Amino acid sequence: MTLGMTFGVGLQGLAGNLVTIEVDIADGLPAYTLLGLPDASLSESRDRVRSALTNSNEIWPNRKVTVSLSPAWLPKSGPSFDLAIAVALLIANQTLPNCEGTVFLGELSLDGKVRSVRGVLPALLAAAKAGITRAVVPTANLAEAKLMVDLDIIPMQSLAEVLRWLRTGERAEAEPLDIQCESDDSFLDFSDVAGQPRARLAAEIAATGGHHLLLIGPPGAGKTMIAQRLPTILPKLSIAQALEVTAVHSIAGTLGNRAPQSLLAPFVAPHHTTTRVAMVGGGSHVIRPGASSLAHNGVLFIDEAPECAAGILDSLRQPLESGEITIARSIGNLTFPAQFLLVLAANPCPCGKFSGRGRNCTCTSQQVRRYLGKLSGPLLDRIDLRVIVDPVSRIEMAQNELGESSAVIRARVIAAREIAAKRFASESWKLNSQIPSRALRTTYQPERAAMNFLHDELDRETITARGLHKVIRTAWTLADLHRHEIATLADVKQAYTLRDGVEL
Numbered sequence: 001m002t003l004g005m006t007f008g009v010g011l012q013g014l015a016g017n018l019v020t021i022e023v024d025i026a027d028g029l030p031a032y033t034l035l036g037l038p039d040a041s042l043s044e045s046r047d048r049v050r051s052a053l054t055n056s057n058e059i060w061p062n063r064k065v066t067v068s069l070s071p072a073w074l075p076k077s078g079p080s081f082d083l084a085i086a087v088a089l090l091i092a093n094q095t096l097p098n099c100e101g102t103v104f105l106g107e108l109s110l111d112g113k114v115r116s117v118r119g120v121l122p123a124l125l126a127a128a129k130a131g132i133t134r135a136v137v138p139t140a141n142l143a144e145a146k147l148m149v150d151l152d153i154i155p156m157q158s159l160a161e162v163l164r165w166l167r168t169g170e171r172a173e174a175e176p177l178d179i180q181c182e183s184d185d186s187f188l189d190f191s192d193v194a195g196q197p198r199a200r201l202a203a204e205i206a207a208t209g210g211h212h213l214l215l216i217g218p219p220g221a222g223k224t225m226i227a228q229r230l231p232t233i234l235p236k237l238s239i240a241q242a243l244e245v246t247a248v249h250s251i252a253g254t255l256g257n258r259a260p261q262s263l264l265a266p267f268v269a270p271h272h273t274t275t276r277v278a279m280v281g282g283g284s285h286v287i288r289p290g291a292s293s294l295a296h297n298g299v300l301f302i303d304e305a306p307e308c309a310a311g312i313l314d315s316l317r318q319p320l321e322s323g324e325i326t327i328a329r330s331i332g333n334l335t336f337p338a339q340f341l342l343v344l345a346a347n348p349c350p351c352g353k354f355s356g357r358g359r360n361c362t363c364t365s366q367q368v369r370r371y372l373g374k375l376s377g378p379l380l381d382r383i384d385l386r387v388i389v390d391p392v393s394r395i396e397m398a399q400n401e402l403g404e405s406s407a408v409i410r411a412r413v414i415a416a417r418e419i420a421a422k423r424f425a426s427e428s429w430k431l432n433s434q435i436p437s438r439a440l441r442t443t444y445q446p447e448r449a450a451m452n453f454l455h456d457e458l459d460r461e462t463i464t465a466r467g468l469h470k471v472i473r474t475a476w477t478l479a480d481l482h483r484h485e486i487a488t489l490a491d492v493k494q495a496y497t498l499r500d501g502v503e504l
């Protein structure tokens with residue numbers, strides 16, 4: 001009896017467990033048994049491993065082969081164990097030396113190529129935690145793997161290459177892949193946006209205080225443009241935040257849309273026809289994070305939000321409340337992070353032509369009300385800013401002067417966030433949008449004159465109690481931007497007008 005052993009990683013959501021792969025080759029009738037809760041795609045590894053080995057001129061042992069993945073209780077899925085199984089098999093067959101302290105990640109194609117796999121970064125995080133010092137990864141996943149600076153990362157393109165390295169120590173020159181941390185990989189800039197002073201200000205306030213934002217306006221007014229540029233005025237991600245973002249995108253297999261080393265807050269814009277699973281995660285076979293997790297630490301933008309199917313927007317309630325999303329499954333719950341800035345865009349009416357000037361719109365006033373009414377409900381409770389975006393005028397478009405650049409706005413956002421962070425040093429929250437209602441009535445009341453103003457509006461029923469809290473939260477952000485120590489009457493009045501009187 002001969003035994004071969006290697007390491008792989010099993011992922012459950014973002015959490016990984018080091019998996020020991022043992023292969024035993026014994027005399028007896030040719031057979032192949034895979035133990036340790038494999039799913040369908042992992043069970044198919046036998047055929048991939050066998051073809052890959054034969055096509056790499058290795059010998060497939062025509063004996064009794066037992067492959068055991070432990071811990072046995074841990075459900076294991078996906079093709080990422082192929083490479084580790086192939087190597088353990090050759091060690092057991094005594095055609096490879098032992099290889100300790102190394103984790104192997106990669107799917108094998110039938111001709112012996114090492115294919116990219118999902119979840120390399122979270123897998124390596126788990127491996128490093130378990131004391132692994134070296135990792136063989138598919139070359140296609142190198143950029144992501146290199147984020148693990150403390151691991152010796154060995155990128156490989158084929159099984160033959162892996163075997164040559166294990167036998168001789170030879171390895172191809174490290175890829176000349178440039179993975180310097182790009183701090184700014186967006187070519188979008190707020191200076192592209194002409195006019196729209198109110199919407200620009202609303203974006204700045206949203207970025208500063210973490211206030212969710214609703215933009216209402218006709219097609220072509222620049223709503224999408226403004227939303228897309230929010231990441232360029234949000235603070236850059238910390239390394240820890242960037243790793244979280246990359247890990248989620250790695251599991252979802254969407255790193256194609258995003259550089260793994262990017263420090264730019266992500267921007268994710270699911271279409272309004274999207275499904276609940278695509279929005280918040282799930283799946284029947286392989287569980288994937290949804291748009292709300294892909295937008296973690298960044299912006300989730302939903303264009304034409306009133307067109308969303310019933311229940312889709314409501315599915316965002318859990319992540320909006322807790323900053324994460326839990327997906328229940330029979331073998332245990334999975335949790336993905338989902339802390340995002342929500343931006344909704346809506347046409348003012350079904351035909352989209354309604355504007356402050358009301359021209360060309362063919363909708364009845366009832367239709368207009370009903371359309372935006374689709375957004376009502378608990379979701380809107382969480383949106384502090386509602387801004388009407390009128391079409392940009394010809395004069396504004398013709399202006400030669402560019403608008404303020406993202407860099408200038410971002411500097412103000414960061415400075416104001418620092419002031420808020422100091423104020424909230426002993427609180428459990430960091431942003432003005434997160435001030436709990438109770439604290440708004442006690443510690444974080446605006447100045448007296450401002451409260452009088454708000455109470456008058458309450459008496460006149462021009463604002464609801466709920467709206468009042470939103471105004472105060474926004475007013476604190478304005479105070480931070482204006483360097484006021486307390487939210488003043490002017491801050492509160494400005495916050496009040498920023499709601500555009502849109503009481504949905």
Ligand SMILES: Nc1ncnc2c1ncn2[C@@H]1O[C@H](COP(=O)(O)OP(=O)(O)O)[C@@H](O)[C@H]1O
Nearest residue numbers: 192193194196218219220221222223224225392
């Ligand atoms: N304020 C603006 N400044 C500059 N260009 C604009 C502006 N608004 C719209 N545009 C132009 O119109 C196009 C469509 O704008 P978009 O942001 O998609 O509008 P909306 O999302 O409101 O329908 C943009 O790509 C841009 O070329």
Ligand SMILES: [Mg+2]
Nearest residue numbers: 220223224303
């Ligand atoms: Mg648009």
Ligand SMILES: [Zn+2]
Nearest residue numbers: 349351361363
């Ligand atoms: Zn209309």
